[in-house]
Amino acid sequence: MKVWSAYSIKGGVGKTALAVNLAYALREAGQRTLLVDLDPQGAAAFYFRVAPAETNAVTKKGKLMGDLLRANIRESDYPGLDVLPSNLAYRNFDLMLDRMKKSRKQLRRLLGTLKADYDYAVLDCPPNITLLSENVFRASDRVIVPVIPTTLSLRTYEQLRDFFRREELPAERIAPFFSMVQSRNRLHADTMTELRNAHPDFLATVIPFSAEIEKMGLHRKPVLAYAAPDSRARAYQALCDELRARDDQ
Amino acid sequence: MDDPDSPSASAGFPAAFRLRLRFAETAANDVRKALAAEFGLREAGTATGPLVFLDTFEWSLWFAGLVLWEQGGCLRLGAREDDWIGAELATMPIAGATPRFAEDLSNSPLGGIVRPLIGLRALLPVARVEVHHTLIELLDANRKTVLRLDLQEVGGRSERVLVVHGRPLRGYEPEALRAAEVLARFAAEESAEGPLIRAFRRLGREPRAYTLRPNFELSADLPAREAVRHIVSRMLAITRENERGIIEDVDTEFLHDARICIRKIRAVLSLLKDVYPPEETKRLKATFSRLGRETNRLRDLDVELLARADFAARLPSALRDGLNEMFADFAEARAEEQQRIAARLASADHRREMEALARFFGETDGLAPSAASDVPVGPLAAAQIYRRYRKIRKLGRKLGPNTPDAEIHAVRVQGKKLRYLLEFFSELFDAGELKPLEKQLRRLQNRLGRFNDLAVQQRALWAYWETRRATQEAPVELALSLGGLVSLLHRDQQEEREGVHAALEEFASAPVAARFEAMFDPPSVAEEISGEMAP
Numbered sequence: 001m002k003v004w005s006a007y008s009i010k011g012g013v014g015k016t017a018l019a020v021n022l023a024y025a026l027r028e029a030g031q032r033t034l035l036v037d038l039d040p041q042g043a044a045a046f047y048f049r050v051a052p053a054e055t056n057a058v059t060k061k062g063k064l065m066g067d068l069l070r071a072n073i074r075e076s077d078y079p080g081l082d083v084l085p086s087n088l089a090y091r092n093f094d095l096m097l098d099r100m101k102k103s104r105k106q107l108r109r110l111l112g113t114l115k116a117d118y119d120y121a122v123l124d125c126p127p128n129i130t131l132l133s134e135n136v137f138r139a140s141d142r143v144i145v146p147v148i149p150t151t152l153s154l155r156t157y158e159q160l161r162d163f164f165r166r167e168e169l170p171a172e173r174i175a176p177f178f179s180m181v182q183s184r185n186r187l188h189a190d191t192m193t194e195l196r197n198a199h200p201d202f203l204a205t206v207i208p209f210s211a212e213i214e215k216m217g218l219h220r221k222p223v224l225a226y227a228a229p230d231s232r233a234r235a236y237q238a239l240c241d242e243l244r245a246r247d248d249q
Numbered sequence: 250m251d252d253p254d255s256p257s258a259s260a261g262f263p264a265a266f267r268l269r270l271r272f273a274e275t276a277a278n279d280v281r282k283a284l285a286a287e288f289g290l291r292e293a294g295t296a297t298g299p300l301v302f303l304d305t306f307e308w309s310l311w312f313a314g315l316v317l318w319e320q321g322g323c324l325r326l327g328a329r330e331d332d333w334i335g336a337e338l339a340t341m342p343i344a345g346a347t348p349r350f351a352e353d354l355s356n357s358p359l360g361g362i363v364r365p366l367i368g369l370r371a372l373l374p375v376a377r378v379e380v381h382h383t384l385i386e387l388l389d390a391n392r393k394t395v396l397r398l399d400l401q402e403v404g405g406r407s408e409r410v411l412v413v414h415g416r417p418l419r420g421y422e423p424e425a426l427r428a429a430e431v432l433a434r435f436a437a438e439e440s441a442e443g444p445l446i447r448a449f450r451r452l453g454r455e456p457r458a459y460t461l462r463p464n465f466e467l468s469a470d471l472p473a474r475e476a477v478r479h480i481v482s483r484m485l486a487i488t489r490e491n492e493r494g495i496i497e498d499v500d501t502e503f504l505h506d507a508r509i510c511i512r513k514i515r516a517v518l519s520l521l522k523d524v525y526p527p528e529e530t531k532r533l534k535a536t537f538s539r540l541g542r543e544t545n546r547l548r549d550l551d552v553e554l555l556a557r558a559d560f561a562a563r564l565p566s567a568l569r570d571g572l573n574e575m576f577a578d579f580a581e582a583r584a585e586e587q588q589r590i591a592a593r594l595a596s597a598d599h600r601r602e603m604e605a606l607a608r609f610f611g612e613t614d615g616l617a618p619s620a621a622s623d624v625p626v627g628p629l630a631a632a633q634i635y636r637r638y639r640k641i642r643k644l645g646r647k648l649g650p651n652t653p654d655a656e657i658h659a660v661r662v663q664g665k666k667l668r669y670l671l672e673f674f675s676e677l678f679d680a681g682e683l684k685p686l687e688k689q690l691r692r693l694q695n696r697l698g699r700f701n702d703l704a705v706q707q708r709a710l711w712a713y714w715e716t717r718r719a720t721q722e723a724p725v726e727l728a729l730s731l732g733g734l735v736s737l738l739h740r741d742q743q744e745e746r747e748g749v750h751a752a753l754e755e756f757a758s759a760p761v762a763a764r765f766e767a768m769f770d771p772p773s774v775a776e777e778i779s780g781e782m783a784p
Contacts, residue, residue: 049393074420077386077394082419220391 001115002247005123005140007133009156013146014179016043017213017223018236019124022144024222025240027081031119034073036111037086038132044124045085048076049220053087069110078225082118107135129163137169142243146179146207149191157199175243177203203246205239208232266415266425267335268432277383277400277411283431288395288424289388296382302445303347305370306494306503307459313366316445319347326359332443333403333412338362348372350500352558369555371500376448378403387428395424403444410444411435461487461509467676469627474524474619476626480517480673482610484510489603496591501551504544504590511541516669520633523620536606547590550583552702553709563737564730571730575713630674635769637667642762645753650746654704657749661697668694682768689756696745696752703742707735 006019016039023035037044042052053072074083111121125136137143145160147153157176164171176199182188196202207213212233213223227233284290301319304310310317315338316329323342328335339359341348349371354360380401387396399414413432417425449455465479488510494503515537518530525533557576561569593599621629641663648657671687710731717723755761 049391051389051391051393072420075418 001111001118001121002142003111003121003123003140004142004144004243005125005136006146007123007125007136007143007160008146009127009129009160010153011127013148013153014207014213015127015146016047016124017216018144018146018179018207018239019044019122020047020216020222021224021233021236022240022243023081023120023122024078024224025237026120026122027078028224028237029240029244030080032080032117033120033122034082034084034114034118035076036084036121036123038136039124039126040086041126042086045074045083047216047220047222048074048083050074050076050083050085053085070114103131104134105138107132108139111139129160134167137164137167137173140173141247143174144243145174145176147176147195147202148180149178149188149195151191154191154195172201174201175203175246176201177239178206180209181206182209203239203242205235205242207235207239266417266429267330268413268415268429268436277402280400280411280413280432280435281385283434284385284387284398284428287427287431289390289392291386291388291394293384293386293397294382295384298380298382300378300380301347301374302376302378302448303372304375304456305367305372306499307370308375308456309366309368309370310363311456312458315362315366317363317372319343324348324354324359326362329445332445333410369500369502369505373499375454376445376452378444378448387424389421389424394418395421396428398428404447412444461506461513462672462675463487464676465673467626467674469677470625471627472623473521473626473629474622476630477517477521477524478610481514482607484514484517485603485607485610488514489607492594496594498587498591501555504548504551508541508544508548511537512665513669513673515541516666517673520637520666520670521621521626521629524622526616526619529616529619536602543593544590547583547586549709550579550586552705553579554583556706560734564733568730568733571724571726571728572734574724574727575731578713626674627677630670630677631769634667634670634674635765637663637670638762638765638769641667641753642757645757648750648753654701657697657746658701658704660753661694661701664690664694664697678768682764686761686764686768689761693752693756696749700742700745700749703738703745707738707742710735710738 004022006015006022008015019035019037023033026033035044035048045052051074069084072084072087074085075081076083114121123136123140125133145157147157160174161171163169164174178188178192178195181192192206210223210231210233212227212231216223219226222236223231223233224236281290298321303317303319303324311329314329316327316334318325318327318334323340324347325337325341326339327337330336339357339362341355341357341359348354351360351364351367351369354364380403383400383402385398385400386394387398389395395418397416397418399416401412401414403410403412415425415429415432446455463483465476465483467476467479471479488507491503491507491510494500495507515534518525518533518537523530554576557572560572564572641660644656644660644663648660668687668690671683671690675683675687714723714728714731717727
C-alpha cells in the first residue's frame with residue numbers, strides 16, 4: 001500500500017480538493033483506495049456524504065486502536081474507494097501522540113494494519129506543522145503540496161523543506177505542484193517561472209482555479225465525478241498520472 | 250472493481266446477501282414501498298438480459314451443487330441455492346464462442362473448478378432464463394448510498410420470481426441488516442421447484458442422475474434368463490440414450506459410454522452361458538459383436554485425437570510441430586467416420602434393429618427353456634465371479650519380464666469380465682465386503698489400462714507411419730517426432746510393466762484370494778453348481 005498525503009502548512013490552498021480528487025482518480029485507475037480524513041473539519045468525508053466517525057480511534061489511554069479505526073471505514077458511493085471519516089476528537093491527537101512511545105511513528109504503524117485491503121491510502125492532513133504532521137511525513141511515500149504561485153506560499157513551502165532537512169526526512173518525498181492557478185494572472189505566471197527555476201521538483205501538471213471545483217460542496221462529489229470530459233478540472237486526473245509515473249521511476 | 254464479491258468487500262464484513270421473494274403481480278412495487286418507508290430510494294438503472302445456463306449431459310455441475318451461466322460476454326459460476334444462483338464463485342470473460350470443453354476454459358479460477366467436474370464432456374445450454382434487473386440504491390439522510398439492491402424478476406410472465414441481491418457497503422452494515430429485515434417480510438418459503446427447474450422443463454429437460462451402473466433389481470433366486478433380461482434391457486436403454494449425442498457429435502463420451510454398454514451386454518451374454526438356446530445365443534452374440542465393431546474406428550480416432558495434448562507435453566517443443574499433419578489427418582478421418590456412424594445410427598435400419606432388440610429383452614421372449622435359463626442367478630453369478638478370479642490368478646502367475654504384450658492384454662480382458670460381473674451382480678452381495686475387492690480390481694485394471702494404452706498408442710503411430718510411407722511423401726519432421734514419441738511411450742510402457750506385476754501380485758495374493766473364496770465359493774455354493782458349471 002502506498003501512502004500519499006495532501007499536505008500544506010497554509011490553509012485554503014486546495015488541499016482537500018486535491019485529496020478527494022486524487023483518491024477518486026486512483027480508484028478510477030482500478031486501485032483500491034482509502035481516503036483518510038485527518039482534518040478535524042471533516043471536509044474530505046463531507047464531499048463523499050460520509051458522516052463523521054462515531055467511534056474515536058484514540059482511546060483514553062492514548063493508544064491508537066487499529067480495530068476501532070477499521071470499524072470506522074465507510075465505503076463511498078464509488079466501489080473501490082473507501083473513506084475513513086474524521087472525528088472531532090482528532091483535535092486532541094497531538095496531545096495524545098505526545099504521550100506515547102515512538103510518538104512519531106504511530107500513524108505509520110496504524111496504516112500498516114490496513115495494507116492488505118488497499119493499494120493506496122490518501123491522507124487529507126490538517127495544516128500546520130505538528131506532531132501529527134510529523135507522523136504523516138514518516139508514514140507517507142509522497143507528501144503532495146499545493147502551492148498557490150504567490151510569494152507568501154513560496155515561503156511556507158520553503159519552511160516545509162527546512163523542516164524536512166532539520167528532521168532528516170527524505171526531501172524527495174515532497175511533491176509540490178501549482179494550485180488554484182489563474183491563467184490570466186500575470187503575477188501567477190511570473191512566480192511560476194521563477195519557482196520552477198529554483199525548484200525543479202515541481203510537478204508539471206498545474207491545477208487551475210475553477211468555479212467548477214468550487215462547486216464540489218454543492219454537488220458533494222469529487223469534481224472528477226461530475227466535470228465534463230473536456231473540463232479544466234480534469235487536471236486532477238493528469239496530476240494523478242504524473243505522480244504515479246514518478247512513483248514508477 | 251464493481252464486482253460485488255471483489256476482495257475489497259473483504260473478510261470480516263458481511264458478504265452480499267440473497268433472498269428469494271414470494272411472487273405476486275405487484276411484488277416489486279410492494280418491496281419498493283416497504284423500503285421507501287425507511288430509506289431514500291434511487292433507481293440506478295435497469296437491464297434485461299437472458300441467462301443461458303450450461304451443463305453437461307450428465308448434469309455434472311448441477312449435481313456438484315453449482316450453476317454455470319453465460320451472461321453479457323462472461324461465463325459465471327455460482328453455488329446453486331434454493332434452485333437459483335447463490336453466491337457467485339468465479340467469472341471468466343468469453344473471448345469468442347461459448348466455451349464447450351474443458352480445454353476451452355482458460356487457467357482461470359472458474360476453469361479450475363469446472364474442468365475436473367466435466368472431464369471430457371461438452372457444456373451444453375440447458376436453460377435460458379430472462380432476467381429483468383432493477384438496480385436500487387438505498388440512501389441515508391445525507392443521501393449517501395448505504396446499500397445496493399439488485400431486484401431481479403426472473404422467468405416468464407406467468408411464473409415470475411423475484412430475487413433480491415443486496416450488496417452492503419463497508420461501514421454500513423447496520424443499514425444493510427435493517428433493509429434485509431424489511432425484505433425478509435416478503436421472503437418465499439424454500440421450495441424444491443424454483444426458477445431453474447421450471448426453465449429446464451420448458452426445454453424438456455430435468456436434472457437426473459446418469460450412470461453406467463444402474464440398479465438392475467436382481468435377487469439371488471431370480472431365474473438366470475430373467476436376470477440377463479433385466480441387465481441387457483437396461484444397458485440397451487442407456488445405449489440408446491447416448492445415440493443422439495453421437496449423432497450430433499456433442500462429445501466423445503457418448504460413443505465411449507454406448508460402447509461400454511454394448512461391451513457389457515456382450516459380457517453378460519457370454520459369461521452366463523446357456524440361458525438361451527445355443528443358436529439364439531450365437532445370434533445375439535454376433536449382433537452385439539457387430540454393433541461394437543462398427544464404431545471401433547471412430548473410437549480409435551477419438552482416442553488418438555484426445556492424446557494430442559499429452560503427446561505435445563511429452564515432446565520437446567522443437568518436435569511438436571512434426572505431429573500437426575498427423576493430427577490433421579486424424580481429424581479429417583474422424584470427421585468422415587463420424588458422419589458415417591451418425592448416418593448409420595440415424596438410419597431406419599438401425600432403429601428397427603434396436604427396437605427389435607429392446608422388444609426381445611423387454612418382455613418374455615417366448616423361447617423354450619434352455620440348460621441354464623431357470624437356474625437361480627445368485628449362485629451362477631458367484632461361480633462365474635470366482636472362476637474369473639481364478640483365471641486371472643492363473644494367468645498372472647505366468648507373467649514375467651518377457652511376457653508379450655498380448656498376454657498382458659489377455660489378463661486385462663479377463664479383468665474386465667470380472668469387473669462387469671461384479672458390477673452387474675453387486676446387488677446380490679454384501680456391499681461392504683464387495684467394495685475392497687472392487688477397489689483392488691480397479692487398481693489392477695488401471696495399471697493394465699495404462700499399459701495397454703501405451704502399447705496401443707505406439708501401434709497406432711507405427712500404423713500411421715506405415716500408411717504415410719506407402720501412400721505419400723513422409724517428411725523427415727514427422728519421422729523425427731514419431732520416433733521420439735514412440736521411444737518415450739515405449740519407455741513409459743516398460744516402466745508401467747513393473748507396476749502391472751506388482752498390482753497383479755497383490756491381486757493374486759493369499760488374503761485377496763481368501764476373500765474371493767469366502768464370498769463367491771462357500772462350500773454350499775460349490776456343491777450346488779458343480780454339476781452345471783463344469784468347464
